[in-house]
Amino acid sequence: MTIETRQAIDPRHARTFDTAQLRAEFLIEQPFVPGEINLVYSHYDRMIVGGAVPSAGDLVLDSARETGTPGFLDRREAVIVNIGETGTVRTGSGPHELNHRDMLYVGLGDGPLTFSGAAARFYILSAPAHRHFDTRLVTIDAAKRVDLGAAATSNDRSIFQFVHPDVMESCQLVAGMTTLHGGSVWNTMPAHVHDRRSEAYLYFDLPEDARVFHMMGEPSETRHLVVKNEQAVLSPPWSIHSGAGTASYTFIWAMAGDNVDYKDVDMVEIGDLQ
């Protein structure tokens, strides 16, 4: 298992970054490595973001020096999303079968996690937690669907809220999936920020020869990251997080911070973007 620590970057510092520095701090280039668990420990709300690709054999996430606790989930909760084919995640309380796009919420203390499935690809999210909620599998049918945008503005999309107060309780993690409908390529425009919560994006189901231009930065200092399929982006509390693809795609968004209020966002007027 590898864990890379990323410091929380001050927006005044981020303004000075060139492309390589922006990518090194905010892009997770290869979360999915066959036969490995590969994580980033971010100091933005101490979110852990990464992947597990069991392929040949089981992979176990039991402990990490970075958390300073004997077990990885002793003081944390997690969300696991399968973006590959059917696989199994065994938690302390038992096995859970995850089909493509299912999410598993794992409550505080319910580790270790064992990942299996020859063609499964597990996206891993974790944040500190203050109490236990029962581990729960949330399928796309159980998620709350919100349709937003329109074809005329190239942002016709469905937002599926999986770990969200309307569906289930959690401590900090709020997570879901947004699918762009055919021909639509823009997510989260008009853009927003939410200083109360950090966010992470994983773009997937994007053709190999397509790219998403992920918009980030303070509204008055925007930057972009060119992102390919199955790459993740860390979005600081001070940053917009929006993207336009050269093709349609799906992404997983997840937040952690002071509240779990999905609607608590500060919208950015289009005229205020620079």
Ligand SMILES: O=C[C@H](O)[C@@H](O)CC(=O)C(=O)O
């Ligand atoms: O705070 C909310 C997150 O940025 C995403 O849920 C937004 C999103 O999926 C979209 O508008 O397409």
Ligand SMILES: [Zn+2]
């Ligand atoms: Zn957001």
